[in-house]
Amino acid sequence: MFDNFRLEMIDVPETTLRVRHGGKGPPLLLLHGHPRTHTTWYKVAPILADKFTVVCPDLRGFGKSGKPSDPYDHEASSKRAKARDCVALMEHLGFDRFFLAGHDRGSYTAFRTAMDHPARVEKLAILDGVPILEALERCNLRFAQQWWHWFFFAQHDKPERAILADPLAWYGGSEASMGKENFADFRSSVEDPRTVQGMLGDYRAGIHIDHLHDLDDRNCGRKLTCPLHVLWSLQDDLEMLYGDVLSVWQPWSTLPVSGLGIDSGHHMAEEAPAELAHELISFFTA
Template sequence: MFEDFHLEERDVSGARLRVRHAGNGPPVLLLHGHPRTHTTWWRVAPLLARHHHVVCPDLRGFGRSSQPTDTPDHRLSSKREKARDGVELMAALGFERFAVVGHDRGAYTAFRMAMDHPGRITHLAVLDAVPIVEALERCDARFAAAWWHWFFFAQPERPERAILADPDRWYAGTPEAMGEENHRDFRDATRDPAVVHGMLEDYRAGLGIDRRHDEEDRALGRRVEAPVHVLWSRRDDLESLHGDVLAVWQPWARTLTGRGLDCGHHMAEEAPDELAAELLAFLARPGIAGSPPADPPPTDPAG
């Protein structure tokens, strides 16, 4: 798994991140979702690394990256903080400008990165997600029944106790489908109380501070400046819940493309060749040119 990739830990201002990277060419940052770690990309990353320098970290709070300190507003688990982690990580590796791809919860961090750091992101690819504020404002009985875990995971203490009582009942996955090493990394993460808590803090931030950041951007009329490519699973429920996925994204992007893929939710594991081909074609398109801005990104007061 990840042959020829370099595995290390890197310190950024707010976290210590486990990261794998390899390849030559324009840089691309891959951000995993819940409850995976960076190893979910093991089938896709080598295909991209033939043409790009590929960087795959564990998000703050996930896998073997460090755990943020709890705050009442969950600020240190916000997508804004995780976006800053990614920008600092890429700069430490020598990349001031780069493309970013995010799946599931990682898509929210990738989106926040493009909003908060527009001069650094050349391309944004979003896999199986719409902006958090859009999902919450569209919430109805169907959404609540299908995505009830958003609201349960945001409750204090109870979800940790429920998940850790029997992680296999909560998180399906087999070595045959995921790959043996990827499955082992995923199982280790979902059995670690600190990691389970860190993953759930991501949801707690989502219902509060992350939604507020989206609302603030929308009120200011801000959009993603980089080209945006949205892919979603036709065997999952994003399309059935939200209808035209691209229409949901249209107000947030100046340049928007995308389509559904015939696979389940974990597309990097289920359809790696098709996903890699889509991403390579997208990343070959012209991106945003220019120098990164000198101004610091938005910050939140200590919570």
């Protein structure tokens, strides 16, 4: 897994990140979602490494990266804080500007990085996500049925106890579906109390502070200035919830937004790696 990639722990100003990086070419930062770690990219990253220097961290709070000391410190778990981690990480590796792709919860950090640090992000790819503010403002019965966990995960203490009582029953996953090493890394995360707490902090920040950062951007007229490409899993629920996914994103960008659906379940990097890699290569090399 990740042949010819280097694995290391890298200190950034506010935390320590576990990072896998390799390849040659323009820098491309890949951000995983919940409840995965950077190993979710194990099929995609080697394909991309033929054309890019690929950087795959565990986000703050996830995997083997550092955890906020206070799980209810929403600023420490915010996408704004994680965006600072991303910029500092890429600076550490020698990159002032980079391509960026984020999946699921990682898409929110990717979006915030491009919004807060527009000079750093050359192009942005969003996978299976819409802005947090859009998700919350459009919350209806269908959203509540599909994404009820957003609100449960934001509660105090109860979600940790529910998840840790039987993590694999809660999240699913298997060696057969995820690959042996990827599954082992995922399992070590969802069975670790501090990591579960760190991952849930991402949801708590979303409900309490991240959407306010989005709202401030909208009220001030701030928009993405880099090219934006949006991909979503056709077997997941984004089209069911929002219909035309690109129309949700267009008001947040100064440029026309491109994108399409990929025939996959939610974890497209694991389920449709060739199609995903093709889309990312086409977008980032255009």
